[in-house]
Amino acid sequence: xxxxxxxxxxxxxxxxxxxxxxxxxxxxxxxxxxxxxxxxxxxxxxxxxxxxxxxxxxxxxxxxxxxxxxxxxxxxxxxxxxxxxxxxxxxxxxxxxxxxxxxxxxxxxxxxxxxxxxxxxxxxxxxxxxxxxxxxxxxxxxxxxxxxxxxxxxxxxxxxxxxxxxxxxxxxxxxxxxxxxxxxxxxxxxxxxxxxxxxxxxxxxxxxxxxxxxxxxxxxxxxxxxxxxxxxxxxxxxxxxxxxxxxxxxxxxxxxxxxxxxxxxxxxxxxxxxxxxxxxxxxxxxxxxxxxxxxxxxxxxxxxxxxxxxxxxxxxxx
Amino acid sequence: xxxxxxxxxxxxxxxxxxxxxxxxxxxxxxxxxxxxxxxxxxxxxxxxxxxxxxxxxxxxxxxxxxxxxxxxxxxxxxxxxxxxxxxxxxxxxxxxxxxxxxxxxxxxxxxxxxxxxxxxxxxxxxxxxxxxxxxxxxxxxxxxxxxxxxxxxxxxxxxxxxxxxxxxxxxxxxxxxxxxxxxxxxxxxxxxxxxxxxxxxxxxxxxxxxxxxxxxxxxxxxxxxxxxxxxxxxxxxxxxxxxxxxxxxxxxxxxxxx
Ligand SMILES: Nc1ncnc2c1ncn2[C@@H]1O[C@H](COP(=O)(O)OP(=O)(O)OP(=O)(O)O)[C@@H](O)[C@H]1O
Ligand SMILES: [Mg+2]
Numbered sequence: 001x002x003x004x005x006x007x008x009x010x011x012x013x014x015x016x017x018x019x020x021x022x023x024x025x026x027x028x029x030x031x032x033x034x035x036x037x038x039x040x041x042x043x044x045x046x047x048x049x050x051x052x053x054x055x056x057x058x059x060x061x062x063x064x065x066x067x068x069x070x071x072x073x074x075x076x077x078x079x080x081x082x083x084x085x086x087x088x089x090x091x092x093x094x095x096x097x098x099x100x101x102x103x104x105x106x107x108x109x110x111x112x113x114x115x116x117x118x119x120x121x122x123x124x125x126x127x128x129x130x131x132x133x134x135x136x137x138x139x140x141x142x143x144x145x146x147x148x149x150x151x152x153x154x155x156x157x158x159x160x161x162x163x164x165x166x167x168x169x170x171x172x173x174x175x176x177x178x179x180x181x182x183x184x185x186x187x188x189x190x191x192x193x194x195x196x197x198x199x200x201x202x203x204x205x206x207x208x209x210x211x212x213x214x215x216x217x218x219x220x221x222x223x224x225x226x227x228x229x230x231x232x233x234x235x236x237x238x239x240x241x242x243x244x245x246x247x248x249x250x251x252x253x254x255x256x257x258x259x260x261x262x263x264x265x266x267x268x269x270x271x272x273x274x275x276x277x278x279x280x281x282x283x284x285x286x287x288x289x290x291x292x293x294x295x296x297x298x299x300x301x302x303x304x305x306x307x308x309x310x311x312x313x314x315x316x317x318x
Numbered sequence: 319x320x321x322x323x324x325x326x327x328x329x330x331x332x333x334x335x336x337x338x339x340x341x342x343x344x345x346x347x348x349x350x351x352x353x354x355x356x357x358x359x360x361x362x363x364x365x366x367x368x369x370x371x372x373x374x375x376x377x378x379x380x381x382x383x384x385x386x387x388x389x390x391x392x393x394x395x396x397x398x399x400x401x402x403x404x405x406x407x408x409x410x411x412x413x414x415x416x417x418x419x420x421x422x423x424x425x426x427x428x429x430x431x432x433x434x435x436x437x438x439x440x441x442x443x444x445x446x447x448x449x450x451x452x453x454x455x456x457x458x459x460x461x462x463x464x465x466x467x468x469x470x471x472x473x474x475x476x477x478x479x480x481x482x483x484x485x486x487x488x489x490x491x492x493x494x495x496x497x498x499x500x501x502x503x504x505x506x507x508x509x510x511x512x513x514x515x516x517x518x519x520x521x522x523x524x525x526x527x528x529x530x531x532x533x534x535x536x537x538x539x540x541x542x543x544x545x546x547x548x549x550x551x552x553x554x555x556x557x558x559x560x561x562x563x564x565x566x567x568x569x570x571x572x573x574x575x576x
Contacts, residue, residue, distance in 0.1 A: 089418035
């Protein structure tokens with residue numbers, strides 16, 4: 001598959017004043033790909049998307065959409081994009097139909113195509129009963145749907161959706177994900193989310209971002225595998241903490257040990273190792289040999305959720 | 319070959335202009351619809367008519383009353399327009415910022431200046447419609463008296479230009495805040511300063527006084543209401559409007575660079 005990248009992001013850095021919201025972010029998205037942008041609150045997802053759509057210029061770096069630079073050839077880039085910002089922006093005093101008409105019109109659609117596509121997106125987003133309702137009177141979930149409808153109205157090549165399923169009921173979430181998946185066959189989609197099942201459900205590739213830096217970029221499957229690559233063994237041991245830690249760290253293949261104290265001189269030790277090494281026996285042997293009390297031993301295989309936590313909340317190892 | 323290229327270039331520019339005009343018109347049309355759909359514009363128009371009515375009656379009931387519009391247009395320009403223009407324009411950009419729709423607008427294939435001009439045109443139309451309510455008083459003058467039509471026409475021309483300048487200040491103020499009330503107060507403040515420059519000119523002498531007088535938005539209106547149409551005043555108002563609209567575009571841009 002020789003897919004050409006339609007979104008190229010090179011060394012993107014954005015400072016708000018002195019605060020670096022994102023630093024040195026680079027990735028590409030191929031045609032027809034669905035890329036998930038995953039990160040906790042404040043990671044820099046929305047900032048990246050605002051730069052991708054040309055709303056904000058980056059402090060440093062380049063973004064090309066279909067070959068057009070979003071800063072210097074902004075209009076050409078914008079024509080090819082549909083965007084759903086995270087604060088679903090709607091004119092509350094307009095009807096759904098009026099709003100879609102206005103959005104179509106400022107994107108240069110003809111009257112006929114606006115009429116046709118309004119019908120289409122109203123069906124797709126299940127807004128049928130609300131086309132003539134004032135947006136201000138819609139519930140949050142329906143507003144979100146109008147936001148999605150607006151983003152796909154002009155059949156853009158590239159869709160940028162900032163947390164598209166927030167506030168939608170579970171059934172609609174499933175449908176929206178399916179919709180994004182369907183769109184992903186012809187369009188290129190970038191979605192941001194902090195919901196893990198969402199990326200594993202719809203994305204071909206995940207970018208995990210934390211404190212403005214990309215910490216991982218892979219397919220959801222590979223990511224899960226890679227994370228399992230570091231297996232963890234949890235042991236509760238009664239004994240002198242420093243010595244136990246040192247002993248555990250001394251085991252061949254161990255990458256790290258974290259300690260959580262328990263009562264009466266005991267502590268929980270989480271021992272991380274490479275996946276290909278099974279350290280369970282060696283951990284038990286070490287503890288018993290030294291005459292410490294082995295209270296519990298357990299081996300963890302991490303879910304994607306835990307991987308995510310690990311990737312993004314772990315402190316820089318010294 | 320070069321000629322062909324040139325023609326091609328002109329066609330391209332023409333197409334851009336049409337598309338640009340279309341975008342501006344789309345935005346103006348949307349704003350007009352919003353004005354007509356909201357009760358605010360009607361209330362403003364009604365209050366305006368009432369206040370100018372009082373000023374009109376006042377202007378024709380004095381001892382030296384004359385059958386002209388000058389008597390009520392001048393106090394309207396001084397006391398009513400500094401409030402009216404910011405109120406009509408305060409929503410235009412402030413609300414886009416508050417609703418977040420600015421983000422969509424500015425990521426659509428629309429230029430910032432098209433947004434600003436579109437909104438200015440819509441609010442100017444509403445403003446002119448509001449002003450035209452006072453034609454009723456002109457009608458009364460013509461019916462009951464024998465006014466000189468020249469100063470009336472030139473007075474209205476000057477009045478419309480003057481309110482346009484005030485409106486462009488209002489739009490700039492609206493781009494500075496996401497709060498409409500703040501926008502209105504800031505707009506009122508700037509217009510007031512621009513008017514007071516004329517008053518301040520009387521406190522100083524020489525070149526400085528002339529500069530202050532020329533800079534004042536209201537001074538240029540006085541000639542119009544006396545029946546004089548001077549190109550310099552026309553140029554002044556059109557430049558002022560263009561300047562404030564330009565500043566508004568820059569203000570929108572600066573928001574992106576933060
Ligand atoms: N306009 C702004 N001015 C200053 N700082 C900002 C601004 N917008 C965002 N930030 C900061 O930049 C960082 C990244 O914010 P961003 O909105 O991109 O995060 P996010 O990943 O989208 O988070 P969330 O999941 O909460 O939406 C945050 O620390 C935020 O406080
Ligand atoms: Mg966000």
